[in-house]
Amino acid sequence: MAVAITGSAPRPSAALRLLVVVAALFGALLGGAAPAAAHAALTGSDPAQGSVVEQAPEQVSLTFSEGVAMGDDSIRVLDPKGKRVDRGKLRNLCSGSVVKYGAGLPPGLADGTYTVAWQAVSADSHPVSGAFTFSVGAPSKTSAALPQQEAGGGLVGALYGIARYLAYAGFVLMAGGAAFVVACRPAAALVRSVQRLVVHGWAVLTGTTVAMLLLRTPYTGSGELSDVFDLGGLQQVLLTKPGAALVSRLLLLAAAALFIAVLFGAYARAQEAGGTEEAGEAGEAGESSAAEESGDGVEDAKRRKDLALGLGIGGVIVAAGLAATWAMAEHASTGLQSSVAMPVDVLHLLAVAAWLGGLAALVVSLYWGPTVERSAVRRFSRIAFGSVLVLVATGIYQSWRQVGTWRALTDTSYGRLLLLKAGLVVVLVGIAWMSRRWTARLGETAGPGEEPGAGPEGRPEAETEPEAVTAPEPETDPDAAPDPDPTRAAQLARQQVALRAARTKRIRDADPDRLGLRRSVLAEVSVAVVLLAVTTVLTATEPARTAEAVKAGAAAGQSGAANRPQVLTIPFDTGGRYGKGTARLDLDPGRSGSGNALRVRISDPSGKTRDVPEVKVSFTLKAKKLGPLPVVPRHVGRGHWSADGVQLPVPGRWQLALLVRTSDIDQVTEIRNVKIG
Numbered sequence: 001m002a003v004a005i006t007g008s009a010p011r012p013s014a015a016l017r018l019l020v021v022v023a024a025l026f027g028a029l030l031g032g033a034a035p036a037a038a039h040a041a042l043t044g045s046d047p048a049q050g051s052v053v054e055q056a057p058e059q060v061s062l063t064f065s066e067g068v069a070m071g072d073d074s075i076r077v078l079d080p081k082g083k084r085v086d087r088g089k090l091r092n093l094c095s096g097s098v099v100k101y102g103a104g105l106p107p108g109l110a111d112g113t114y115t116v117a118w119q120a121v122s123a124d125s126h127p128v129s130g131a132f133t134f135s136v137g138a139p140s141k142t143s144a145a146l147p148q149q150e151a152g153g154g155l156v157g158a159l160y161g162i163a164r165y166l167a168y169a170g171f172v173l174m175a176g177g178a179a180f181v182v183a184c185r186p187a188a189a190l191v192r193s194v195q196r197l198v199v200h201g202w203a204v205l206t207g208t209t210v211a212m213l214l215l216r217t218p219y220t221g222s223g224e225l226s227d228v229f230d231l232g233g234l235q236q237v238l239l240t241k242p243g244a245a246l247v248s249r250l251l252l253l254a255a256a257a258l259f260i261a262v263l264f265g266a267y268a269r270a271q272e273a274g275g276t277e278e279a280g281e282a283g284e285a286g287e288s289s290a291a292e293e294s295g296d297g298v299e300d301a302k303r304r305k306d307l308a309l310g311l312g313i314g315g316v317i318v319a320a321g322l323a324a325t326w327a328m329a330e331h332a333s334t335g336l337q338s339s340v341a342m343p344v345d346v347l348h349l350l351a352v353a354a355w356l357g358g359l360a361a362l363v364v365s366l367y368w369g370p371t372v373e374r375s376a377v378r379r380f381s382r383i384a385f386g387s388v389l390v391l392v393a394t395g396i397y398q399s400w401r402q403v404g405t406w407r408a409l410t411d412t413s414y415g416r417l418l419l420l421k422a423g424l425v426v427v428l429v430g431i432a433w434m435s436r437r438w439t440a441r442l443g444e445t446a447g448p449g450e451e452p453g454a455g456p457e458g459r460p461e462a463e464t465e466p467e468a469v470t471a472p473e474p475e476t477d478p479d480a481a482p483d484p485d486p487t488r489a490a491q492l493a494r495q496q497v498a499l500r501a502a503r504t505k506r507i508r509d510a511d512p513d514r515l516g517l518r519r520s521v522l523a524e525v526s527v528a529v530v531l532l533a534v535t536t537v538l539t540a541t542e543p544a545r546t547a548e549a550v551k552a553g554a555a556a557g558q559s560g561a562a563n564r565p566q567v568l569t570i571p572f573d574t575g576g577r578y579g580k581g582t583a584r585l586d587l588d589p590g591r592s593g594s595g596n597a598l599r600v601r602i603s604d605p606s607g608k609t610r611d612v613p614e615v616k617v618s619f620t621l622k623a624k625k626l627g628p629l630p631v632v633p634r635h636v637g638r639g640h641w642s643a644d645g646v647q648l649p650v651p652g653r654w655q656l657a658l659l660v661r662t663s664d665i666d667q668v669t670e671i672r673n674v675k676i677g
Contacts, residue, residue: 041065042130045116049132052567056109056136060086060116061093061102066334068099068120068128069240075103078144080112111137115144119221125242125329127220138569156218156225163215167208168532173201174256175319175350176357178263182312183383184358185365185376189268193368194361201357202260205322206253213237213246245329252321259314267311270304323349336401348394352535355387356528363525381432388429395422402543417538424531431527434520566590566674570658576666580605583658583670585617587646591677594647598631602639602660609639614661617643619654619674626650628657648676 044063047053060077070090077086086103093100112135119129133142177198181188188194217233218224227233237243323346332338332345358380365372399418409415565588573580586599598617604610620627626649633641648654656674661667 041128042118045132047134050134052135052137052139054137054567056107057105058107059091059102059104061091061100062116062118064099064101064120066099066122068101068122070101070118070120074119075101076117077103077105078115078117078142079109080114080140080142080144082142082144085109085114109136111135112140113142115142117144121220121240121242122334125245154223156215156223159225160212160215160219163208163211165533166204167212168535170201170203170205170208171322171349172353172357172532173360174198174205174260174357175201175315175322175353176355176359177201177361178260178315179319179354179383180358180361180380181263182308182315184379185372186267186271186308187373188361188365188376189264189271191365191370193364195264197361197364198260198263202253202256206250209246209249209253213243213250216240216243216246242329245325249322249325252318252325256318256322259311259318262307263311267307270300270307273300319350319353320346323353332398341398341401344394344397347390348398351387351390351394355384355391356532358383359521359524359528363521366521384432388432391425395425414538414541414543417534417541421531421534421538424527424534428524428527428531431520431524566676568656568672568674570670570672572658572660572668572670574660574662574666574668576663578604579662579666579668581610581612581660581662582607583615583660585656585658587674590674592648592651594645596646596648598633598643598646600633600641602641611635611638612660612662613664614659614667615641616659618657618659619646619648620657621650621652621654623652624650627655651677 041064042062043065046061047057060075062075072088072090074090075086076084079085086105089104091102091104093102113133114136115131115133117129117131119127121127177194181194181198214228214234216237217230218227221227221233238247324342326349327342327345330345332341362372362377362380403409403412403415403418409419565586568585568587570583570585571581572583582603582605584601584603588597588599590596600615600617602610602612602615615633617631617633618628619631620629629647631643631646633643636642652675654674654676656672657669658672659667659669
């Protein structure tokens with residue numbers, strides 16, 4: 001027994017309204033999206049951010065949380081006037097699991113504040129950039145101009161994000177729609193709405209892949225849209241891992257085009273000639289047709305079965321290859337257990353396509369196609385249930401790999417998006433459960449042999465469109481003269497077509513079970529659109545493990561900065577003759593306890609060391625009401641004083657008082673703050 005779910009072709013305006021709703025929802029979610037978050041994070045630098053070094057370093061080195069791609073211009077060092085001073089040659093300092101790059105500096109750099117601007121492409125294909133400063137000798141004002149736009153932002157970033165979303169959507173529609181035809185409802189190969197769904201999915205995926213390939217140069221570099229025509233940049237993109245993945249996707253899409261041609265060509269003709277689906281249903285009831293008993297019938301059935309098997313195997317191979325082009329260039333390709341994560345990611349994408357793409361094929365069949373058999377809905381329901389199980393298993397693994405801790409679920413953007421995605425999946429599963437209930441109720445309420453809308457031999461009627469229907473013979477007196485007005489005849493024909501469509505819709509909607517199934521499936525598709533958008537944003541967000549590691553590194557860096565040697569350069573003027581000069585104080589290691597060593601150097605305005613009659617230092621911590629704690633350094637050489645075992649009992653922001661006496665009556669005391677860890 002087959003129970004059919006009737007469907008009528010709505011006006012084109014209804015389809016247009018649905019597309020507008022989907023586009024508006026997509027725009028609301030992604031239209032104002034910020035630039036893609038950095039997936040590789042800067043975890044350290046030498047010199048450190050904000051540090052003051054006594055002598056100019058030989059190079060500036062950067063350490064990252066994961067592998068990055070960088071070129072000679074990826075690290076730029078600018079002097080206080082904004083002039084580039086690095087040697088313009090990248091140094092690869094990577095060792096083992098440490099990802100480190102450097103840029104050489106010329107000798108003899110003047111004192112002042114220097115700016116380091118850097119840009120790279122992380123191993124999962126997303127651009128990352130940043131800047132920081134360090135000072136040589138003493139801080140100074142700087143006029144270095146930095147890029148106002150983050151890498152991967154602006155118009156180019158927005159276009160690339162839209163292309164990524166549409167690429168996912170195209171893959172889901174193409175792969176899932178084709179799987180629905182082969183595995184659930186072979187007769188759908190004849191349905192024009194399903195054909196358009198799959199073909200449009202292929203076209204969208206192909207177009208967005210080409211667009212992403214052209215946008216890679218400005219997306220990871222200049223940010224200028226005009227650079228999409230930079231052939232030299234495109235050549236460089238083809239040598240990268242993301243470029244290779246996009247080219248591989250285009251080659252696989254050529255194979256997918258051949259698969260679609262066979263699916264809606266030879267396979268569709270075989271279904272039209274043999275009615276495989278209805279023969280299968282009759283076999284389930286223990287029936288067989290006379291045609292199947294003949295030798296030709298058996299041979300045709302075997303040919304159709306072999307064709308379906310070949311399409312199934314070939315489709316799985318092509319779909320898995322396409323899914324692998326995402327896995328090899330995004331989150332799964334880097335980080336923890338990448339050799340396991342990549343095949344898991346492929347399974348995850350295939351399950352998404354089978355579920356959501358099949359759901360889209362089902363909804364267009366229900367609303368824009370001929371009758372849909374209950375057996376096809378039940379087969380899809382079983383496949384969807386299996387897909388959900390795969391999604392749960394692979395999703396749990398991916399969540400553990402990318403999040404790591406329970407706290408990261410709420411403390412990071414990635415974790416919060418993941419919770420939102422999980423909530424949407426739960427909602428989608430709940431609506432799917434309702435759809436299964438509507439399907440079961442259809443089976444319970446159908447009468448014996450009831451097959452609404454079935455055509456000859458139990459096959460679904462061919463899909464029709466209103467404009468393709470010819471005007472029926474007018475029911476008039478045969479002796480009466482024919483209506484000479486063709487406009488009037490065409491108007492009557494359109495009215496009759498509209499009346500038949502309205503009658504079909506009224507009969508369809510009179511059955512609350514079938515109406516409930518349509519509405520629940522449409523609700524599933526609506527939630528799936530949101531789910532796909534959230535997934536796209538999630539893939540462009542810094543994984544929670546990386547974000548937590550960066551926070552920990554920043555905290556350690558702050559602690560380390562507090563424990564680094566404190567270097568102070570203090571100008572003074574005692575007011576007397578030769579009263580001007582500069583004192584440089586080094587407190588090492590600059591932490592609480594009694595193991596600090598204090599070094600003082602006095603120099604004249606020209607920078608030459610000079611002696612003065614007296615130098616004293618004291619420390620006061622007002623917050624704890626400690627001090628002043630006096631330190632009397634001993635004279636160890638011309639212009640140099642030293643004191644060991646300087647005791648600072650507790651960490652905090654101490655006040656350092658420096659007393660300098662340049663004559664019997666000329667002296668001054670300078671106050672500075674110093675952070676003690």
